[in-house]
Amino acid sequence: MKGNIAVCEGAIAAGCTTYFGYPITPQNEIPAYMSKKMVELGRVFVQAESELAAINMVFGAAVSGSRAMTSSSSPGISLKQEGISYLAGAELPCVIVNVQRGGPGLGNISGSQADYFQATKGGGHGDYRLIVLAPYSVKEMYDLTFLAFDLADNYRIPVMILTDGIVGQMMEPVEINPEFRVQSSEIKKDWKLDGCKGREPRLMRSLIMEEGGLEKHNWHLKKKYDGIKKTEIRCEANFPDSAEITVVAFGIAARICKSAVKKLRQEGLKVGLMRPVTLWPFPEKAISDIAAKSKKILVAEMNMGQMVEDVKLAVNGKCPVEFLGAPGGAVFSEDEIIAKIKKL
């Protein structure tokens, strides 16, 4: 299965009933596949006139209580930021997929990790967070998209799948976990708007003009975000206890680093890998613990250096942090990583 198709299948299995999108490479397989599959299943598919319209259609679908998804790639995700901020403000659940490409501007169509800041630090205006999941295999494209819908409903929060053109285009077998159950389809959305029959009329908004109202709302969001930090951090650590040098990488970069680390271990070098799966909430504690035991940390990203800032905050001076980058849609090879680690 192709990475982009795994996103679709994960979404469909999770009970995504509405998809809204606009074409952009390298994620065109998603709207194409959804246009066929969703219609076959009697679900909603709309090709919107822009990413702006698509994210606002998601807003409407989410308001009505439906599980909604949109997908795009970097330039299109920039256009969605207005809507994402409104969704976060109104606490509406939805899933947004970013199959990243090189930027800034129109950039290129190669896979990239240049939207880390945009995804994890806001992107749109105001004080808010998204849950950001970073798959590194086709299987995770399926699994994490599936998970994203439950997380979104559980916390009433937009969830972003931050992947890239390489994982999106990658072909791999996917074994579907038979234990997957759509969990929060049972969650009662007692906030949704579906007509006020038998109840008081409801209101959905992000405009809070009452004296002190928005401050209160923001503190409420903060409390929710702190709760998510306590329970939803996901990461994978390889050889955390016996590594003198630990590589920190996410998504496709982690995939390349993982095999480099494996080769170096075979040569007898004490190297490890830490892969954040949730980019927000960020696995600060796990990285801090590893830093306490490591001599050095190497952050490898396909950008000019974004996650490295969060790693440095987590490491907080416990050990030196080095960086290997590949911006503009470039990819580093296993050999480059091996050479870099050997030089450290």
Add this chain to the structure above:
Amino acid sequence: MKKVFSKPESLQDKNNSYCPGCGHGTIHRIIAEVIDELGVREKTIGIAPVGCAVFAYYYWNFDVTEAAHGRPPAVATGIKRCLSDRVVFTYQGDGDLAAIGTAEIIHAANRGENITTIFVNNANYGMTGGQMAPTTILGQKTTTTPNGRDAKRDGYPLKVCELLSSLDGVCYIERVSVSTPKNVLRTKKAIKKAFENQLNNCGFSLVEVLSQCPTDWQMTPVESVKWVDEVLSKTFPLGVYKENTEQTRK
């Protein structure tokens, strides 16, 4: 004695905060009356704009969501596609619908979304203090056209009914005003038809209402209704621009 003037159930028991002589309050009430008459209050979802009517949800007594500036037609699409048996309408000003949200309204109309749009044209941006809107008429003074709108620099007033009636997805388009009791009645008839079309699954309907904004026009309420009748409706002639209720969405 027969009660002739009472509060519609679809309106909350509250005074609105619009300026004296503003058209928004009248249009809110007409919509509430129509929703009551059609008996659809409990299955209606309204979409409020960004503009003076952003607080419409404090006055209506049914489900209402906000939308970002100009995006109500996209939000309405999302809701209606999920809940096709509900009544979904957008309420939008001329800045919201005809400037920042031009793409959303054209494409919702062109897709023939089975929704209703009430488009309030008051020839300026009321909420932000009376700037030029796409519907500001030539020569009209606003805070950003201090010497009057000049076609050379500012372009021409955008005629939404004329523009949208060329689209195949559109079922019904009419322009009305609320300047006189007679016009209010006509507006009510048009708005009712626009909602009935949705109930009959006819596709997209839009009613443009020429509306007074005495505050930003710097007129008295009386002068402002006169201006609607004598000036504004010359650029924006009242009438039915499209009616194709035969068309039923499959």
